[in-house]
Amino acid sequence: MATGLTTMKTTTDVDVESIIELLFQQQPLSSSNGLSYYNYGTAGFRFKANVMDGLMVRVGILSIILLLKQAEEVVSPTSTTASTTTSIITTLSTGIMITASHNDESYNGVKLANPDGSMLVPIQEEFLTKWVNESNSEEWKQLLINEKLVFKLKNRILQSSSLSLSLSLHIGRDTRSHSFHLSNLLCLGAQTFIDYLLLSQSSQSSSQSKSNKVNIIICDHEVLTTPMLHHIVLHSNPTLYLPSYITPKPTRKGYIETYATAYIDLCVDLCVAANANADVNNANVNANVNTNQQQTVLRIDSACGVGYDAVKELENAILNTNTSLALITTLNAQNGPQDGPLNDSCGSDHVKTLFLPPTWWKQMNKDNNDNDNQNDNGNYSFPYCCSIDGDADRIVFFGQQSKNELSEFLDGDKIAILIAHVLQEKLSKTKTNSNNSNNSIAIAIPTMGIIQTAYANGAATNYVRDVLQLPVIITKTGVKHLHHAAVENFDIGIYFEANGHGTVVFSKQYEQFAIRQQQQQQLKDSFYIGLHRLINPAVGDALCDMLLVDYLLRSLGTNDNGAAAAAGSSSSSSSSSSSWTLQDWNTKLYQDLPNRMLKVKVKDRTIIKCNSNESICLQPLTVQPLLENAMNVATNGIENGRCFIRPSGTEDIVRVYAEAKTRTDADKLALIASQIVYDECNGIGERP
Numbered sequence: 001m002a003t004g005l006t007t008m009k010t011t012t013d014v015d016v017e018s019i020i021e022l023l024f025q026q027q028p029l030s031s032s033n034g035l036s037y038y039n040y041g042t043a044g045f046r047f048k049a050n051v052m053d054g055l056m057v058r059v060g061i062l063s064i065i066l067l068l069k070q071a072e073e074v075v076s077p078t079s080t081t082a083s084t085t086t087s088i089i090t091t092l093s094t095g096i097m098i099t100a101s102h103n104d105e106s107y108n109g110v111k112l113a114n115p116d117g118s119m120l121v122p123i124q125e126e127f128l129t130k131w132v133n134e135s136n137s138e139e140w141k142q143l144l145i146n147e148k149l150v151f152k153l154k155n156r157i158l159q160s161s162s163l164s165l166s167l168s169l170h171i172g173r174d175t176r177s178h179s180f181h182l183s184n185l186l187c188l189g190a191q192t193f194i195d196y197l198l199l200s201q202s203s204q205s206s207s208q209s210k211s212n213k214v215n216i217i218i219c220d221h222e223v224l225t226t227p228m229l230h231h232i233v234l235h236s237n238p239t240l241y242l243p244s245y246i247t248p249k250p251t252r253k254g255y256i257e258t259y260a261t262a263y264i265d266l267c268v269d270l271c272v273a274a275n276a277n278a279d280v281n282n283a284n285v286n287a288n289v290n291t292n293q294q295q296t297v298l299r300i301d302s303a304c305g306v307g308y309d310a311v312k313e314l315e316n317a318i319l320n321t322n323t324s325l326a327l328i329t330t331l332n333a334q335n336g337p338q339d340g341p342l343n344d345s346c347g348s349d350h351v352k353t354l355f356l357p358p359t360w361w362k363q364m365n366k367d368n369n370d371n372d373n374q375n376d377n378g379n380y381s382f383p384y385c386c387s388i389d390g391d392a393d394r395i396v397f398f399g400q401q402s403k404n405e406l407s408e409f410l411d412g413d414k415i416a417i418l419i420a421h422v423l424q425e426k427l428s429k430t431k432t433n434s435n436n437s438n439n440s441i442a443i444a445i446p447t448m449g450i451i452q453t454a455y456a457n458g459a460a461t462n463y464v465r466d467v468l469q470l471p472v473i474i475t476k477t478g479v480k481h482l483h484h485a486a487v488e489n490f491d492i493g494i495y496f497e498a499n500g501h502g503t504v505v506f507s508k509q510y511e512q513f514a515i516r517q518q519q520q521q522q523l524k525d526s527f528y529i530g531l532h533r534l535i536n537p538a539v540g541d542a543l544c545d546m547l548l549v550d551y552l553l554r555s556l557g558t559n560d561n562g563a564a565a566a567a568g569s570s571s572s573s574s575s576s577s578s579s580w581t582l583q584d585w586n587t588k589l590y591q592d593l594p595n596r597m598l599k600v601k602v603k604d605r606t607i608i609k610c611n612s613n614e615s616i617c618l619q620p621l622t623v624q625p626l627l628e629n630a631m632n633v634a635t636n637g638i639e640n641g642r643c644f645i646r647p648s649g650t651e652d653i654v655r656v657y658a659e660a661k662t663r664t665d666a667d668k669l670a671l672i673a674s675q676i677v678y679d680e681c682n683g684i685g686e687r688p
Helices: 016-026 053-074 077-081 122-132 137-145 152-157 179-204 226-235 250-275 282-286 307-319 347-354 361-369 413-436 457-466 478-491 507-519 527-534 541-564 581-588 623-631 661-680
Strands: 043-047 089-099 107-113 163-173 214-223 297-301 330-334 382-388 395-401 407-410 447-451 471-475 492-495 502-506 597-603 617-619 642-645 654-660
Touching: 016 053, 016 137, 016 179, 043 053, 043 447, 053 089, 053 107, 053 122, 053 163, 053 179, 089 179, 089 226, 107 179, 107 226, 122 507, 152 297, 163 179, 163 226, 179 214, 214 226, 226 250, 226 541, 250 307, 250 527, 250 541, 297 661, 307 330, 307 541, 330 361, 347 382, 347 395, 347 654, 382 541, 395 413, 395 541, 395 581, 407 581, 413 447, 413 457, 413 492, 413 502, 413 527, 413 541, 447 457, 447 478, 478 502, 502 507, 502 541, 507 527, 507 597, 527 541, 541 581, 597 661, 617 623, 617 642, 623 642, 623 661, 642 661
Parallel strands: 089 163, 163 214, 297 330, 297 382, 447 471, 447 492
Antiparallel strands: 043 107, 089 107, 382 395, 395 407, 492 502, 597 654, 642 654
């Protein structure tokens, strides 16, 4: 573990007055630049970095309070009934990530992770928002000294001399120039409050055994991707949240090992399945691979952010397994932190919003230095690419045919349907095999569904409902809303926003099902366990999703080859390295309706109100009727037209989404909707 600041206990004198001085004099909440209220939005607190100093100190203090509250819920009263000769060590971890994701360098943000690695629930967000914005020092004093914050926890611990509690707050940050400074301020706030708590505990429990104590540790992991931080938190609480078949590895190195190994194991299993006579031994599998097959290369736009080094580490971990190169895909990481500006003309948001290839900064700089202006396109033909965002929790795939032109584009909708398609086929085969076996007990197939937002392409939603015949739930924008809906409704909950942010969550019932499938004498199917091991269920994870998609495309290619071989086709290959191309993926399942996303700057985004899933504008009252009229085919001749608007959670802009049967009509509808927003919602700058 990378540790910048790790503290078990200090003897620093900290009282309420010193904390109040820190909050209101040394690091006051900024009210400059017109910012008067700090709201915890869909991405946590996210603002211009120059107004975040005081905010970070407050979040540090409040994060420890939340950690203590969560510990109260986990440590049950019956825990104190254990034998007096055995010491019970109870541990709990939460986390904080400092990042502004896909925003430019001038922004930063902070968001918290619960013990299962998930994002905060509404009641926690409300608590944070209330106290971050509290300007009354007397109210803060009351909060700090209120015994209710730790009373139940302390009483529970002090009831038995055998019980102690170790709490950890894990902190990560991205590569922004101000992230280190903001991380230090957050640690300052957290450590100051920890010192206050430990001093209070020491003074109140001097007559008790020294084993009665609460240890609170700050673990600064320094530079991480956001999903790495969530992985570390989840794996720090394995007894509560990890299935038995996933080994807890709560470090950066452990993150890399976990997903690299899972990817290799699944790819090897594909080769075993494709070669009937291949031994499961890795060396024998490698010997049966067609080594003449051209190596697949995935070119990765890392948005000049924190994901670049993580991809390099994944690549090294995969190569160090000595697996045949024909079994795996070469990861070609581009756009590192030293190559160009963060999220500038690159990254998933750029590609998704503009339908343009990213700037490959290193290659562009080389072309400029070579003064190669005669061939403007240079060598910009890349058939297999993906773009991640600045903190590596979003991903989109694309093919590039020239410097300024995409050949294919596949977003979060496409990823979700790809996962559902493969899983549904696999579950169907499992059910058939079970029915044909001698097992007298009917197998319970896990339930599966997809969670989308209003941004999901209409063709994707129709495909899920009409072809896959799976349930679809539409939620409000923001992965925290999709995540909770997935957990609450399905054994296999697949959720992705169109921007490429998403993952798959699994229930306890799924875990039991996966174990049974591997243990069955006749089947011994490790696919379900392997799939779970490859997916980061805590949060959207661009790198895990990248490996997952690559594996799924390979598996579909293997299935196609198997069908061809069964039909006697001489073109089938025995190697599992044959895979679907991006074009196969884009055309063999469903084809998107052309769509366009635009942004409109407004004076005040808060005047715009939408319904619960943000598909209908409720205020201003004039907007929705105008949008409905624009979507009417009789008015503008736009077929299959759909559009909606929603205010940004972090900036005074309004996001516009439009789709239609043709690209021309989608662009036309997006323009009309943008003009409606500008006219009716106090747009600023040039009218669209």
